[in-house]
Amino acid sequence: MNSAPTNYKAARRDPHAVGTDSGKSTRGEVSLSSPDAMACLRRIAWLLFFTALTALGGVRPNSLQPPQQLIASYNDEQSATLRWEAVPGARLYRFQISEQRDFTTIRTDALLLPSKSWIRATIAGLEPGKMYWWRVQAIGNSGESAWSLPVRLSTNGEMVGVPVERLPADRSVLAFCSVLRFSWRACDGATSYRLQLSPSPTFDRQVIERESVEPYAEVVELVGGRGYYWRVQARRGSESGQWSPVQQFTLLSLANIADAAPSVKESQRLRLLKSDDPVPVELVPNPVADVLTVRTPPLHEGGSITLFDVVGRQMLRMPVAGVEQAQIPVGQLPAGSYTIVITTSQYQWVGTVEVLR
Known part of the structure; x- marks a missing residue:
């Protein structure tokens, strides 16, 4: 458990996680006839796990920080990939999915091994149009963290929207700088964004592209004294929304910045x-x-x-x-x-x- 590949599928503790040995379809059907039997098995497994962990060094609750940056990427109407930032000191991660925000009943309860930066789990068998909630807990030698805040998970099949309030504004003239930031308002349901820049309004040459999980992106390859066009689209997993309207801006060259001094006409x-x-x-x-x-x-x-x-x-x-x-x-x-x-x-x-x- 000291080293592991970057991506992990959900452990075989849960019939709804990809990679399980339930032998059923991706809709999450299971061979056990009683949900209570599965719940009982989970409780027994957790009891054995924490008994062993206590024997090795004791469990001190809340000794780790809860996982942050919980992001869901929708693969299709019935599956999603969940990911979150790694927690220092974590040796395992436990994630749960429920149809209730307070997790009164648990649909998915699984363990994952750690990786260096981001942890991933792919879930199948989701019902289209149904609302779910998911949360994550880090587990280490010193104990387990508190649960993360619950995050909504919904495969409603609706197309993600177009980003608005985009900056820089259309026809802006900007001073040349080594790093230029592009920003927009976050779209509901978006899991990432795709930004494109080009000296051509048709984006058919010298295209600069950025992917971002935040409603902004920074670009360093721009050249002073040139005009550029840019656009952005929101994405939800493998689904891409429509491109935003194309906007134009000009970067002043270092040579002519000094010549652009303010002036006031006599008639003004x-x-x-x-x-x-x-x-x-x-x-x-x-x-x-x-x-x-x-x-x-x-x-x-x-x-x-x-x-x-x-x-x-x-x-x-x-x-x-x-x-x-x-x-x-x-x-x-x-x-x-x-x-x-x-x-x-x-x-x-x-x-x-x-x-x-």
Whole structure:
């Protein structure tokens, strides 16, 4: 048990786990005639296991941290792959599946050997359209952890949605940086996301691709002075949702950043934003770390929001039109003070934003 392959199938303790010797179909039918008999066998097995563990060194409950990052990937309408992060010191993992959130009755109760990073178990025989809950416990020489928080498991067959609130916004102009983050709102039921970037709007050449289990991804291969197109899709196991609408952005080259200094046309009014300024412009939060929300009166066609650093270099520009609220991604900018310029067809408002790290 000191070393094991990366992926494991569920132990043969449970008739619903893939790799069992029940001799039945993937719907989880079992040869034993009584569910009570199976429950009795499980209790006897656990009693023998913990008796042996106590004899070797004693059991001290809650000496390990409960498993984290529980993720379910749906293979089809009747099977799913469960995975979670490894717990330091764990020698075994126990996972349970129930139709009740409080686990009043247990459908699946199985043991798994450990691996170095992520633990996996494939479950078959799920009923399409039915709701389940699953949880995991770590077991080590010093005892067992508390159960993880229960996670919902549902093979409803519905297509996963399209990510929204995608940043950077369409037609953004960004300062060149070594790492650029792309983010979106998490989709219900999604287990992972697929991001694509390309200099072509048809994604037929030089495609950069990322897979992520989080609603964001970071890319380092981009080149300054070029324009890119990007899109993202949500996935649930082997099922992929529709691609999001294609968005475009431009990375400024290091050579022309210094030339992009702010200017105010003589025909425009210049007004500084202060705490007592009655103009309805709001910057939230300020200071900011990741995403700055700018609330203004509706900006007409041709409106834009631009950020400049302390030496006047344009670090970010985002066109906005017909909106009263815009979200500006600043996670790639270094910490410091920035001048924000909100341009409309009649005015140019100037204020200050503090970026924290």
